[in-house]
Amino acid sequence: MKKKKGVRKFILTLHLVCSLVFGLFIIAVCATGSVLVFGNQIEHILNPQYFKPASSERNIGVKEAEKIFLEHYKGFQISRMDVPSKLTDVYHASMSKGHNEIEAYVDPSNGKLLGNFDREKSIVSFVKELHTHLLLDEIGETIIGIVAIAFIIILITGIYLWYPGIKRMFKSLKIKWNKSQMAKNLSLHNFIGVITLPFLLVVAITGMLFPFQEKIEESLKLKFTSNYPEELKSVDNGKQQIGLDTIVAQINKLHxxxxLYKLRLPADKEGVIEAQLSDGSYDPEGKGNTSEFFDQFSGKHLGTFSKNTETVYDKFFIWRESLHRGTFGGVFVKIIYALVGIAPLGLGITGITMWALKRKNKVKKMSKLQQTA
Structure with a gap:
């Protein structure tokens, strides 16, 4: 019995220390994650001039859009072009010239340049940088990984401290509004924690893997295979890069x-053109489940990456992304993820309140003992 009490006391201390040390970081990371769930929609609302075409017609093809971008931004190169689809209503090009990078938009209905949007200075970009790096570059990413580990410990120890047995599980989740402040906060704390636990645990584990997965694989000497064709190369035949309209025509034949969602263009003469598209099957990430690769000079089809060629490791990477960001189940799942991201704030408030009440009661007891002594 004493041993059991000792274990429980240790777990309670671990839960409390991790919560006090990492609580603010966890609340900040989860709250910013809630914002990022609807990051694209927020950017569209704040900057409608870049994302709303004059009409739903698509009179401008990929070749014409590419020409408009390059004519308006002399000396710039297109590294990626998003094509009007169910993901976007306009042409969107990521362009670079040396260290200068811009995001430009063209209306597919009339070919009008909608302007260039500096995403790096947008509020959503700031929130993303805070969420992934705490505004501290690489070291911030490592800190985020450590915070995720601490959060996993908090969640696991929390469920151990709460678990009342199978018979009392549902009864213990009842919120005690009419009881003492301590009982009320404890019941709220337990309710929020248990209800959101599956989502928070998945988000914490996947969040920890982003910075640490490679290190974990190296330390455990794990070797996995991927079928993503990273070694594909174009053959420089002295000609200019093939037109994107030719690539689009090949995509239409293949699928x-x-x-078509987007085209990724090579940065050097050995790179290949990658076309990302939806082949109509389930796509958990929501940004294309098939990639086709082409020689940038001849237009020769070099390879495919799709569900038919994915390894288990490739599938794991896809689901790691979608499970962390809540992209696998449409708007309903995104709403759940956004709400769950606020849960640590409720856990923090109720947890700190209970800790403060315990401290207050302890001080009162000590004071009474001193008075009676």
Missing amino acids: PEGE
Whole structure:
């Protein structure tokens, strides 16, 4: 019995120390994650001039859009072009010239340049940098990983401290509004923690893997294989890069029922053109489940990356992203993720309140003992 009490006391102390040390970081990271769930929608609302075409017509093809971008931004190169689809209503090009990078937009209905949007200076970009790096570059990413580990410990120790047995599980989740302040806060703390636990645990584990997965694999000497064709190369035949309209035509032949999402263009003469599209099957990430690769000079089809070629490791990476960001189940799942991201704030408030009440009661007891002594 004493041993059991000792274990419980240790776990309670671990839960409390991790919560006090890392609590603010966890609340900040989860709250910013809630914002990022709807990051694209927020950017569109704040900057509608870049994302709303004059009409739903698509009179401008990929070739014309590429020409408009390059004519307006002399000396810039396109590294990526998003094509009008169910993901976006306009052409969007990521362009660079040396260290200068811009995001430009073209209306597909009339070819009008909608302007260039500096995403790096947007509020969503700031929130993303805070969420992933705490505004501290690489060291910030490591700190985020440590915070995620601490959060996993808090969640696991929390569920151990709460678990009342199978028979009393549901009864113990009742919120005690009419009881003492301590009982009320404890019941709220337990309710929020247990209800959101599956989501928070998944988010914490996947969040920890972003900075630490490679190190974990190296330390455990784990070797996994991926079928993503990273070694593909274009053959420089002395000609200019093939037109993007030719690539689009090939995509339409390869996937007559598919929908093209984006084109990634090479940065050097050995790089290949990558076309990302939806082939109509389930896509947990929501940004294209098939990639086709082409020689940038001849237009030769070099390879495919899709569900038919993915390894288990490739599938794991796809689901790691989608499970962390809540992209696998449409708007409903995103709403759940956004709400769950606020849960640590409620856990923090109720947890700190209970800790403060305990401290207050302890001081009162000590004071009474001193008075009676």
